[in-house]
Structures are given as structure tokens and as C-alpha cells.
Amino acid sequence: MSVRIGIRLPACRPVDQLAQAAQRAEELGFDEVWVPDSQLLWRDVFATLTAMALRTERLRLGTAVTNVETRHPSVVASGARTVAEAAPGRFVLGVGVGNSAVEPVGLRSTTQANLRERLGQVRDLLGGAEVDFGPVRSRLRDPNAELPVFVAASGPKNLRLAGEIADGVILLSGVSPATLTAGLGRVREGAQASGRSLADLEIVVSAYCHVTDDIEADARMLKPICAGIAQKGGAAALALAGIDVQVPPVVPGLYPDTVHAEDWAEAVRVCGQWITDEMAVRFAQAFCLFGTTAQIAARIDEVAAAGATNVFLQHVGSYDLPYELMESFAPSLAARTRAA
Structure with a gap:
């Protein structure tokens, strides 16, 4: 490196x-x-x-x-x-x-x-x-x-x-x-x-x-991040990795927003409405340093x-x-x- x-x-x-x-x-x-x-x-x-x-x-x-x-x-x-x-x-x-x-x-x-x-x-x-x-x-x-x-x-x-x-x-x-x-x-x-x-x-x-040897299991934690990118105009970039998703501009119940939610487990659950487990894995592999x-x-x-x-x-x-x-x-x- x-x-x-x-x-x-x-x-x-x-x-x-x-x-x-x-x-x-x-x-x-x-x-x-x-x-x-x-x-x-x-x-x-x-x-x-x-x-x-x-x-x-x-x-x-x-x-x-x-x-x-x-x-x-x-x-x-x-x-x-x-x-x-x-x-x-x-x-x-x-x-x-x-x-x-x-x-x-x-x-x-x-x-x-x-x-x-x-x-x-x-x-x-x-x-x-x-x-x-x-x-x-x-x-x-x-x-x-x-x-x-x-x-x-x-x-x-x-x-x-x-x-x-x-x-x-x-x-x-x-x-x-x-x-x-x-x-x-x-x-x-x-x-x-x-x-x-x-x-x-x-x-x-x-x-x-x-750092993980099980990306499929750990990628779920990224769902709020992926959703937040889609909210901020990043849907086209996500689509390049086969993640076609539209997320509402505001997700009720997540303070202060999806990316910085205080209750991360709840944010993962809520954002699962739009970001599937498969999408989260693709996001981890394409955009993140997971492995x-x-x-x-x-x-x-x-x-x-x-x-x-x-x-x-x-x-x-x-x-x-x-x-x-x-x-x-x-x-x-x-x-x-x-x-x-």
C-alpha cells in the first residue's frame, strides 16, 4: 500500500x-x-x-x-x-x-x-x-x-x-x-x-x-448507509453496481437521519424496506472495504x-x-x- x-x-x-x-x-x-x-x-x-x-x-x-x-x-x-x-x-x-x-x-x-x-x-x-x-x-x-x-x-x-x-x-x-x-x-x-x-x-x-470473513452476514449493517446515499442523489451511482432503489427524502423515526441514526439496529430494520440483503452485499463489495x-x-x-x-x-x-x-x-x- x-x-x-x-x-x-x-x-x-x-x-x-x-x-x-x-x-x-x-x-x-x-x-x-x-x-x-x-x-x-x-x-x-x-x-x-x-x-x-x-x-x-x-x-x-x-x-x-x-x-x-x-x-x-x-x-x-x-x-x-x-x-x-x-x-x-x-x-x-x-x-x-x-x-x-x-x-x-x-x-x-x-x-x-x-x-x-x-x-x-x-x-x-x-x-x-x-x-x-x-x-x-x-x-x-x-x-x-x-x-x-x-x-x-x-x-x-x-x-x-x-x-x-x-x-x-x-x-x-x-x-x-x-x-x-x-x-x-x-x-x-x-x-x-x-x-x-x-x-x-x-x-x-x-x-x-x-474486517470480516463473512461479508454476506455483516453487510446488513450497511443498509442505512446505502439508503442515505440514495436519498442524497446517489441512486445513479448505486445503479452501476446493480442496486436500483428509490428511498424517500425523509425516513420518519430515524433521528437525525439514516446515516447518523442513534438507534442503528432500528435503522437497519427500517431501511430494509428498500435495501435488501442482496443489495447490501453488492454495496459492500462495490463501494466499501469489507473483507x-x-x-x-x-x-x-x-x-x-x-x-x-x-x-x-x-x-x-x-x-x-x-x-x-x-x-x-x-x-x-x-x-x-x-x-x-
Whole structure:
């Protein structure tokens, strides 16, 4: 595996426990930790990452992802600058359209035009420039122009935008060869529009991961994830893997949504109305990293060959830490270290 391997740590526990989890990820050989931002679901992402920075030495840390809808661009720039000071050269600012941060408070996901404008403001502030905020012009004291900004995207327009304006892109469509190839094509178009090539960007692929020797039995846990993708405009991508499904925009009884449901067993049961066991297995095989450690490592090599520079693993769950996944995948990280 020549790519950097990361792990997603949702900020679902007291900050000291989160910092301890990051420290364990570093001990096990992970290269990166990515923390999501959703103010009602988890602890504050910038406070969490600062605590993680102070407990680690090598690990690269990133937001996956924050947004410029619930957070003003000046707040994003200040928070990012603060974490970067705690982890010099080890912090990446990942930004997306909002999703689980905006919907529970009645806001809409960031439009492409607003994402472009507000990310431009974040970059200008980090670079020390004055920014026009309507009635006033302001600047950030103690800026950090070297801080990399990544954009998370799955749709074609935002993938092109990421290729055009970002230092890297976080691909949210898993490891499906068809969607990965299509996504990288859109990113390449954006990079070329700004006079760059795909080689000038970091390509981060996120994927749900579970170490198992019985995919058929364990794939059922993915039903809410698969349903959530269908809800968010991903039905066409799912169809490429033979999963033809339409899911209502809102599924009553699952709080706050299908992907982050607090009662996961109930979410699996409810989403079984649309996602069959066979569909869940196809989803696990096509879009996720489900299998033995050897099988997962081989899939990661394929993703790297397709153009990814980084892969970060997500466990199925929002309110527990992925210690089981980290420990079970650790032998693959150790084997990679020995090979290097």
C-alpha cells in the first residue's frame, strides 16, 4: 500500500478520550486522523483536533469535514489557524457542503456558488489578505498561508470545483471503480481549468471499512448507509453496481437521519424496506472495504493504482470510536511498514 492510510474518529466522547484514540491510531501506524464536524452530533471539531494535536507527534490531522454554512468563513479560518499552530505542518482543512451540520438546524447545504465564494474568503484570510464582508473589510491576525484546503465532493459540479480551487479533494463515493474513475475525471477537468493537472492535488478516498470473513452476514449493517446515499442523489451511482432503489427524502423515526441514526439496529430494520440483503452485499463489495485484511489491502492497492494518494477508513457508526477497526487493520499497517 503506497497510499497514506487514515481513520475517521467521530468526536463522540469527551475530548480526553478522543485525544487518546488519536494517540492509539498513531501507535498502530495510521498516517492520518479525520474528524467530522456536526455541532449537535459531536464535540467541536477544532477543539477536538487541538487536543489530538497535543497528544500526537507524527499523525496528520484533518477536518472531514467542516462547512461554511453554520460556521462563518472567518470562524473557519481562525479555527484552522489555531489547530495548525498546535500541529505545525500536520493539519488539513477539509470543507464540504454541510449535510449533518446544517439539516438538524433547518439550514440548507451550501450551494456551489457560495462554496466557491466563502472558500475564497477563507483562503484570503489565511493568506493575510483583507476580505470584503459587505460594510467592512477585515483581515486575520497571525495568518497561515501554508495551510492546505481540501474540498469534499461527490457530485460532478463540486468535484470540478475541488479540482479547480483546492489543494486536495475528498471523494465521498467509496471505492467503486466506476464512480472513482468518473469522479477523478471531473476533478481532472477542474484542475485543467485552473492550469493544473491531477498530479498537483492530493486525492483522498473515504470508504466504509469492516474486517470480516463473512461479508454476506455483516453487510446488513450497511443498509442505512446505502439508503442515505440514495436519498442524497446517489441512486445513479448505486445503479452501476446493480442496486436500483428509490428511498424517500425523509425516513420518519430515524433521528437525525439514516446515516447518523442513534438507534442503528432500528435503522437497519427500517431501511430494509428498500435495501435488501442482496443489495447490501453488492454495496459492500462495490463501494466499501469489507473483507479480510488481505482483501482490504488489495482493494486499497487498486484504489491507489486508480489515482488515490490517501484512503481513510470509516467504521459503521457515529457514536462510538472505531477501536475494533483500528486494531483489526493494524497488521496490514505493520506489514506495510516492514515492506518499506
